[in-house]
Amino acid sequence: MQLETYISDLLYRYDCVTIPELGALLTKRHSAVIDEVSSAFYPPKKVISFNEQLQQSDGLLVSYISEVEKIPFSTASEKVQKYVRSIKSYLIEGETITFKNIGDMVLNNEGKIVFQPAYHINYLTDSFGLEQLSTPEILRETYTKEVEEIEKVIPITVSNPKGNRFLKYAAVAIIALTLGIVGAGAYINQQIADHNKLAQEEANEKIDHSIQEATFVIDNPLPAATIRLEKQSGKYHIVAGAFRVEENAENSIKQLRSEGFKARILGVNKYGLHEVVYESFEDRMEAIEALRDIRKNHNSSAWMLVRDLE
Incomplete structure (x- = not known):
């Protein structure tokens, strides 16, 4: 009978597993620790100990064996008793009994069982998947x-x-x-x-x-005239040029309008220049297309100004 396998299963779920007429295996939770010497980090775990005084059966181990092996409770109890008697005989002869993934048992000079737990397995389910981590020291x-x-x-x-x-x-x-x-x-x-x-x-x-200081070059300037412009909207403006003298700005507007553009004076910039625009647009993509066409066919120095109208 693989008694240690059943005990291991129960140690994951319970803090005490009693082996009738032998003793009880107890678990105690330990917090994560750092080994300053090796710079190793150890996750939280359950540490196993053994108490030889707790030999009275609580039915946990026997019931579990009965359920797993599909045998009556009494039959499972007899199998455990037989297994314990075998263990005690080996201990008396001075042999060390090894419970796989649990620990080792041996008798001392006083006839008491000394238990050495196994440290390679962690029965704390909260730490499942967590392994020892080492990190080099920072010099x-x-x-x-x-x-x-x-x-x-x-x-x-x-x-x-x-x-x-x-x-x-x-x-x-x-x-x-x-x-x-x-x-x-x-x-x-x-x-x-x-x-x-x-x-x-x-x-x-x-x-x-x-x-802003660029000027719109006109070979044959026209005489000054008063121009009535319709109201335009949009924040994307195609700039034709900027003029220090307002009269020159008015002349450039008249010439541009004669060529089919909706030209107007946008205002006076921070340098005191009168800004003349070909047209203003609400849609940015329309403004970009218009700018490309103007640069290609009319004025390669034209540029786009983005400004909300007051």
């Missing part, structure tokens, strides 16, 4: 000494913040990679992002200023 002091040596070889100085900006980033990046510190990497990324944002803003301002 922070070693990295600090390495960085000090690098600093001696590669001194980091920045005399001109603008001219040596990328050198500064490269030097900081070397330290960050050597130290393996995430914070240093984040600081560098933020510095680079700030630099890129500033450079982009400066470039946009120069482009905007250059475009």
Whole structure:
């Protein structure tokens, strides 16, 4: 009879499994532990112990055997008694009895049973699938000494913040990679992002200023005239040019309207220039198509301005 198999099954479910006339196997829950010496993490588990004083049958083991083997309770009880007598005889002869996945039993000099539990199996169902985990120690002091040596070889100085900006980033990046510190990497990324944002803003301002000061070239300017324009809507505007003198803006509108465009003055920008647009659109895709057509057939310098009308 595979008594240890039945006992193992019950140890997963109960904290006490009594072997009649031999003793009781008890389990106690232990929390997860960390071994500082080996840097190993052990999950929570049940630790098995043995109490020789608890020999009175509670019916748990016998009932389970009766159910599994489909035999009467009395027959299962007789089989357990016979098995226990065999175990005791071997113990008296000085042999060690091994219960697979449970532990070993042996008699000491006083005739008492000494139990050594097995540690390779965890009977705590809450920890199913959790294994021992080991992690290497982090040698922070070693990295600090390495960085000090690098600093001696590669001194980091920045005399001109603008001219040596990328050198500064490269030097900081070397330290960050050597130290393996995430914070240093984040600081560098933020510095680079700030630099890129500033450079982009400066470039946009120069482009905007250059475009806004562009003039619409007319070979034969027409005399000034008062033009009545219908109200237009839309926030996507195809810009023809911008003029310092309002009269020139009016002349360009008249010429564009004679060519079939719904031209008008959009307003005065922050540079004091009068913006002239071919047309305004509600739909962005329509504005893009119109801009492509105008650049191809009329004015390659035309561009699109996105602005909500007041």
